[in-house]
Amino acid sequence: MNIKITSPQGNLLTSEREDLEKKLTRLEKLTRHYGDKADLEVVIKKILPQETGEVFSAEAKFMIPGKDLYCRVRAKSINTLGDKLKDKLRSLIVSQKGTKITHWRRMTRIFKRRRRF
Numbered sequence: 001m002n003i004k005i006t007s008p009q010g011n012l013l014t015s016e017r018e019d020l021e022k023k024l025t026r027l028e029k030l031t032r033h034y035g036d037k038a039d040l041e042v043v044i045k046k047i048l049p050q051e052t053g054e055v056f057s058a059e060a061k062f063m064i065p066g067k068d069l070y071c072r073v074r075a076k077s078i079n080t081l082g083d084k085l086k087d088k089l090r091s092l093i094v095s096q097k098g099t100k101i102t103h104w105r106r107m108t109r110i111f112k113r114r115r116r117f
Contacts, residue, residue, distance in 0.1 A: 001025070001027065001028045001031050001034070001036075001038045001039070001040060002036065002038070002039045002040065003021055003024050003025065003040045003042070004039070004040070004041045004042070005017055005020055005021065005042045005044065006041070006042070006043050006044070007043070007044045007045070008043065008045065009045060009046055011046050012044055012078075016078045019078070019079065019082060020042070020044075020078065020081075020082045020085075023082040023083065023085075023086050024040060024042070024082070024085070024086060024089075026086065027040075027086065027089055027090060027093065030090065030093045030094065031064065031093065034064050034065060037064065037065050038062070038063070038064050039062075039063045040060065040061070040062050040063075040089075041060070041061045041063070042058055042059070042060045042061075042085070043058070043059045043060075044056060044057070044058050044078075044081070045057045045058075045059075047074070053076060054076065054077075055074060055075070055076055056074065056075055056076070056077070056078060056081050057072065057073070057074050058072070058073045058074075058075075058081050058085050059071075059072050060072075060073075060085055060088075060089060062089060062092070062093070064096075067096060069089070069092045069093065069096060071085070071088045071089060071092060073085045073088055
């Protein structure tokens, strides 16, 4: 899995970037069967102006063969942003994984139903 983290405003430190990559590499367990074909692009922005503290926004695009998954997350710190992003991407990957049924499996299911009647 290839991970690309960008920040157009340039407000991301190298230590924060490494922490995000470390958290997001845990998703490789779920995407092993895609290998190097899976790409994850994350864009992190600081929402301006805010009256109370800093608020960060992250937009992730997870590209796997046959489907692209998108998610957006907001948080008050980079660490919580990474946790929320990882959890949301995990749930999207798991839900997509369960709905993927091959053509052959669908056709055999149809033939089984017809055969019973």
